[in-house]
Amino acid sequence: DGGITQSPKYLFRKEGQNVTLSCEQNLNHDAMYWYRQDPGQGLRLIYYSQIVNDFQKGDIAEGYSVSREKKESFPLTVTSAQKNPTAFYLCASTLARGADTQYFGPGTRLTVL
Amino acid sequence: AQSVTQLGSHVSVSEGALVLLRCNYSSSVPPYLFWYVQYPNQGLQLLLKYTSAATLVKGINGFEAEFKKSETSFHLTKPSAHMSDAAEYFCAVKSGGSYIPTFGRGTSLIVHP
Numbered sequence: 725d726g727g728i729t730q731s732p733k734y735l736f737r738k739e740g741q742n743v744t745l746s747c748e749q750n751l752n753h754d755a756m757y758w759y760r761q762d763p764g765q766g767l768r769l770i771y772y773s774q775i776v777n778d779f780q781k782g783d784i785a786e787g788y789s790v791s792r793e794k795k796e797s798f799p800l801t802v803t804s805a806q807k808n809p810t811a812f813y814l815c816a817s818t819l820a821r822g823a824d825t826q827y828f829g830p831g832t833r834l835t836v837l
Numbered sequence: 838a839q840s841v842t843q844l845g846s847h848v849s850v851s852e853g854a855l856v857l858l859r860c861n862y863s864s865s866v867p868p869y870l871f872w873y874v875q876y877p878n879q880g881l882q883l884l885l886k887y888t889s890a891a892t893l894v895k896g897i898n899g900f901e902a903e904f905k906k907s908e909t910s911f912h913l914t915k916p917s918a919h920m921s922d923a924a925e926y927f928c929a930v931k932s933g934g935s936y937i938p939t940f941g942r943g944t945s946l947i948v949h950p
Binding site: 728730733755757764765766767769772774782812814816821824825826827828829830831833 | 846869871873878879880881882883886888927931936937938940941942943
């Protein structure tokens, strides 16, 4: 079955550590996205990538970094510069740039200890 | 510019009662409109979408929404709530010139026996 996988499902980090969240898709989609979800705030866009080797900052990119070396993979690194990283992180993809429907992964819940 | 407002962070209904979740949008051009559902600790799943065809859109699980341009609304309804409908619901808007949708803050649907 085609879809988006995110790992791990739960992640715990000590303050000052960088952590990387994995996102893989086998839908052959060109575009991929990372969102952060906090209670009552909806989804906020962190980074997005329309094609391989290209990505753009979203609304809340500070303290995060990404790479897009392969079409199917779009890992997100939460750096120590992110002051409040505890949140639910969602990865999504669309068939092409501007395509309407987003397909979401199951999410990773990051907790800073 | 595009934006979306979901009225009511929580909606509580009895099982078998009508479900009405409100969404108003702002867009400078004819929009695409979406409703997504999120069950606890999961990703988002598309319920339905409006893409300028029929104004009454039917989705999965018995949900439907009506696009009303004069009211800039896209409210989600279901005639009879089931316990399994308890979840978070997100409205989203994407204008033709934007690659990225804007999500509302979400409405939590609570269904009482």
